[in-house]
Amino acid sequence: MTDKTRNLDEITPKYFDDITKTIFAPLHPVVARQIVERCKIKKGICIDVGSGPAPLAIALAKITDLKIHALDISEEMCRLAEKNVETEGLSKKITTVTSDVHDMPFLDNFADLIVSRGSVFFWEDKVGAFKEIYRVLKPNGRTYIGGGFGTAELKEKVTREMEKTFPEWKKGVKERLGKNTIEAFKDALNDAKISNYDVINDDSGLWILIKK
Numbered sequence: 001m002t003d004k005t006r007n008l009d010e011i012t013p014k015y016f017d018d019i020t021k022t023i024f025a026p027l028h029p030v031v032a033r034q035i036v037e038r039c040k041i042k043k044g045i046c047i048d049v050g051s052g053p054a055p056l057a058i059a060l061a062k063i064t065d066l067k068i069h070a071l072d073i074s075e076e077m078c079r080l081a082e083k084n085v086e087t088e089g090l091s092k093k094i095t096t097v098t099s100d101v102h103d104m105p106f107l108d109n110f111a112d113l114i115v116s117r118g119s120v121f122f123w124e125d126k127v128g129a130f131k132e133i134y135r136v137l138k139p140n141g142r143t144y145i146g147g148g149f150g151t152a153e154l155k156e157k158v159t160r161e162m163e164k165t166f167p168e169w170k171k172g173v174k175e176r177l178g179k180n181t182i183e184a185f186k187d188a189l190n191d192a193k194i195s196n197y198d199v200i201n202d203d204s205g206l207w208i209l210i211k212k
């Protein structure tokens with residue numbers, strides 16, 4: 001990375017991988033701990049939807065006995081994820097899967113835990129995606145789907161750092177969140193016929209915890 005300012009559309013998978021390992025690096029272990037505390041699942045099968053280069057899957061694998069499928073629609077992200085998983089020595093715990101959340105290559109009732117950070121805002125058909133996630137979730141399984149930085153301090157720090165390179169960062173985040181309101185998520189869950197869920201909206205971020 002250089003000191004020059006950039007546009008948000010210059011964030012390629014490789015560049016995202018670099019940011020993940022620097023500016024974003026402190027937040028994934030915090031979010032992983034919050035997932036374990038809130039979902040109380042430390043073993044079984046987990047899917048990280050929209051895993052990107054797998055920072056959250058890696059952080060979760062380090063503190064649990066979960067077998068994790070790091071799934072992303074982008075082949076390049078999956079390649080970067082595979083490299084990172086190998087570098088961390090976690091190939092036995094994390095497998096990468098190139099797939100779309102709307103049509104995942106998993107059997108019904110497959111996963112104990114489905115997590116996703118920063119990806120839901122990009123899903124084109126939220127009702128379809130939630131239905132698919134619910135299909136793949138085991139009875140008694142949990143989800144932790146949404147976006148956030150773990151704490152208000154981390155959000156502020158990351159935002160400050162990102163704005164040095166991307167002056168449009170805050171505007172971009174705001175635009176992405178714009179149509180992704182809590183009400184819109186609740187409508188999508190309702191249309192997907194999912195009623196057993198909680199929404200967390202605090203300093204940790206905005207998270208949807210479905211219980212099947």
Ligand SMILES: C[S@@+](CC[C@H](N)C(=O)[O-])C[C@H]1O[C@@H](n2cnc3c(N)ncnc32)[C@H](O)[C@@H]1O
Pocket residue numbers: 020049050051052053054055056071072073074077099100101102116117118119122123124
């Ligand atoms: C902002 S990145 C978040 C990456 C990672 N979860 C993290 O916390 O850093 C969003 C990711 O979602 C993926 N994505 C977007 N739409 C998707 C879809 N329909 N199915 C699966 N992955 C998707 C993108 O390819 C991208 O890697």
